[in-house]
Amino acid sequence: MSIFDYKKALADIPHKPGVYQYWDQEDTLIYIGKAKDLRNRVGSYFNQDNQMNGKTRVLVSKIRKITFTIVDTEIDAWLLENSLIKKHQPRYNIMLKDDKTYPWIIIKKEPFPRLYWTRKMIKDGSTYFGPYASVGMMHTILDLIKETYPLRTCNLPLTDENIHAGKFKVCLEYQIGNCKGPCQAYQSDEDYDQSIAEIKDILNGKIGNVIKDVKLVIKKAVDELNFEYAHQYQKKLLVLEKYQSKSTVVNSSITNVDVVSIASDERYAFVNYLKIMNGSIIQTQTIEIKKRLDESDEELLTLAITEFRTKFNSTSKEIIVPFDIKLKDENLKFTVPKLGEKKNLLELSHKNVLFFRREKLNQYEKLNPDLRSERILTQMQKDLMLTQLPVHIECFDNSNFQGAYPVSAIVVFKDAKPSKKDYRHFNVKTVEGPNDFATMEEAVYRRYKRMLEEEESLPQLIIIDGGKGQLSSAVSSLKKLGIEHKVTVIGIAKRLEELYYSGDSYPLHLDKKSETLKVIQQLRDEAHRFGITFHRKKRDQGTLKTELEDIPGIGKTTADKLLRQFKSVKKIREATEAELEKVLNKAQVKTLLAHFTPKIT
Template identity: 85%
Template sequence: MAAFDYKTALNDVPHRPGVYQYWDAEGVLIYIGKAKDLRNRVGSYFNSDNQLNGKTRVLVSKIRKITFTIVDTEIDAWLLENSLIKRHQPRYNIMLKDDKTYPWIIIKKEPFPRVFWTRKMVKDGSTYFGPYASVGMMHTILDLIKETYPLRTCNLPLTIPNIEADKFKVCLEYQIGNCKGPCQKYQSLEDYEKNIEEIKQILNGKIGSVIRDVKQIINTAVAELNFETAHQYQKKLLVLEKYQSKSTVVNSSITNVDVVSIASDERYAFVNYLKIMNGSIIQTQTIEIKKRLDETDEELLSIAITEFRTKFNSTSKEIIVPFELSITDPNLKFTVPKLGEKKSLLELSQKNVMFFKREKLNQYEKVNPDLRTERILTQMQKDLRLTQLPSHIECFDNSNFQGKYPVSAIVVFKDAKPSKKDYRHFNVKTVEGPNDFATMEEAVYRRYKRTLEENQPLPQLIIIDGGKGQLSSAMTSLKKLGIENRVTVIGIAKRLEELYYPGDSFPLYLDKKSETLKVIQQLRDEAHRFGITFHRKKRDQGTLKTELENIPGIGKTTADKLLRHFKSVKRIKEATEAELAVIINKTQLKTLTEYFNEHAE
């Protein structure tokens, strides 16, 4: 197949904002992108091959034709890209996972309008509010309206001529107080429409102005000694204030603002959207985006903002974002707040998106546990600056008792889980006295000398339980074996959970809640447990041997024989003379029996 002549194709691409499209040899549209400068953006795919990730290189290898659409502004490119991606769904574009039909609250265009919810928008002149990503929030608002404003729910044609002709009778809704009976002229059209206007203000997030109007009515009614009206509106005021206290999150001066935040990993991104009117959240939604080409958070956030503003018909001039976006539009302001109420709003959005991400990933990982393993290992590779996934990790720990009975233990994790069949103990052979550094050097040398002799794979990561001294000792052994550049080695200091790299005097501090640190701590704690268990066993055996060896006529060899056979002094004491006679001679048997009798409790 002939190579694509991208240089000739680039000559036709202008330095203008717009949307570009890549096509493969079969004429299939495989990618759509936007750019502030089409020539520069398209050229970057072909001029920086070494900087591209694997998926993008595959995409570039398939390109056989480039087309583009010029627009006036970057914002226009933004909107057009979103529209084309939805229509064509190219293979290499991200996938927005949001196929729900969201409900709306409708104020029906008719005499004495009804207020209800619907999932179908019809262009009949009615007024729609939404859509509502949270059905619970929508029903809360409808309950508020129903409790505060008695409206009709029937679908009777309540035209003035029909009402004048007395065609209708009041129903049960009127009898129980849910409707004021406009069908029988018990409620005027003017009064009904005043209620509708207040409902519109509530749905637009302007509940504060409605509360002020209600308070004014109450004060006027009290001044005129109209206590019945004052009592009715007082009940309405309580309902409105109760709803406002639940919905207001910041100062009501913050109005008509969008808030977006993002959380992502190697495969997915999650974006949360909040719509703020007069300090109240009136819309909220979180969407999931499946990555295709290792897109940046900035690219994903830009796409999600377009999606949200289109779906929720947002006209906000200000968007609160977690970081700067390279989008310029004189009619749109992007704010990255540092302090105050806008910062609190951004933090609220971030809490929502982190919760959504955690829940979604938990769902995926329950279905496919390998996803969790891959995620943890990928995060460890990123946090620890490794060149490969740490699928095989080994951790060393030393134990001794006042310099006696020194042992070293190694535990092995494969795919972030303990591989207990690969755990090993080392009885220290070359070290005298309490010398942790020499003990570590011996254990590491013996471990990997045998690994190389048996042609076994080396781990991707070695963890040394200890600070810079133990780490340096481990590196000495690895250098003797010539493998210091084939594995990554880190030391973990217990006090502050500091991570040290060879030759680097400054420690690395990981977030205390990070999964990478949790895996390292689990390795360290498991190595300590495994090592201390072996150490105690050896120490106990040593103490018992000393006790037996102190018996006249029982030497080290005899003590070893007895403990190997009976396992403990308690069992030796409980053994019969016939059982003991199998191991020791008659003189030793008499001496042992007399000793135990003298020291019986």
């Protein structure tokens, strides 16, 4: 029997809410569970052997594969787990195998509709909302609605004929203000229907009006010093503000549809599939397709749809897709949603496929690091609109202290990785005072003048740490050397991470999470670190030299000799006369010792 490497499987599982599935060596689904944090929950099965009961130890011993589906919230995980367990009934799931279902709120299809909760959905035209994973939360919503909107609770047949015939009389609910008496025509159809319309908005997630009303009730109760009543409503307000009436996992208005989404690159495509039945996700899977030719996403998605529908015996007439599909089938409808519940389902599918793709690519790139470099460089070429793959990138940064000790630093990346042996420092020679533009112009000119003289290959991309001014200075130097058209140079402004091109009035904004921007930021930060380190060293040495040069008979050349020999003023102060005589003449030694000897007053 093969040994299951749970540590390797665990590394691919995210710290996100979702549902996990365990499979045995026959590829049979044996357990489904939910989790607020998938990695922590799955990991607990393998790290608490001494605390497990016998059944759990047997389950763990049979695990040979772990799959998972991520969702938006813990409640969504709960609902998805319920749907999957009832569909597949895995051997080791016991708690949710019965016919228990989660409750729904129903607005009954009848004259003057009633509002109540139920666990059974009957296709009689009534409107259902939910299901609700938290019964307490559902009752809180019902209580708030009933106290805000007086509705009838009786089951009388309130037809127009019965009401006008005077068959009914108002009950106690009317007397205490919980009902407006539609049974005796005290409340019109229009007024009642207006209340129902507002309730539907609330149950669809538009609960702003209810929250506003509850806050008014609390304020009024406090003003009347009825603190107990205010406290009751305050608790309801806290629950209401956390409440989410819509779930991307379950929606009763979506009865039988398939959802597919795709993410691809040059080599692979990944397709996620969700099967929706009676408002619940009952099947979910993500597959990987290795491209043989330059197939389009539409071709791959069509292939995957056929595969999924055959595998899962889907008979749905509607398929939710991320873009138009040209597949001809009179019995199928392809929907590209823009808003609403179907859009939410498509986004959930897309979230799963992106995560699956990222994890797979990470696995491949760990085995072959060159794949990562090639992928990143290809993406950079596309994002930055380069004519060449940016295999060789150089980044410049300046440092000075109020114009003193100006330096420039250059860092080099090759294949999207630092090439530290190629890092260089520049002591600024032609610039006096705090002139960052002139400093940048000198550094760029000296760098590429030397490369041209030594016939070295130029970089494909030059990054300047600064805005338009520094960029213009760099381009000026490239023009003097006649290579402005041979390389691409961009500037990165610190404040908003804007990218500037020479001659363009408007900056380029990349997605904050894009790998291209991350590489550029890494270059900028590395150049800053490398430059500031050299600048501080030079500034510190300059300060020490000034102190030594202030000693009569010790000039700049002598100060340099002392620092090279002893490394610091502290060690010079502690040196013996014999040690100093190795560097200085006797007169200089005498002067130096006198300078460092405390004067007695």
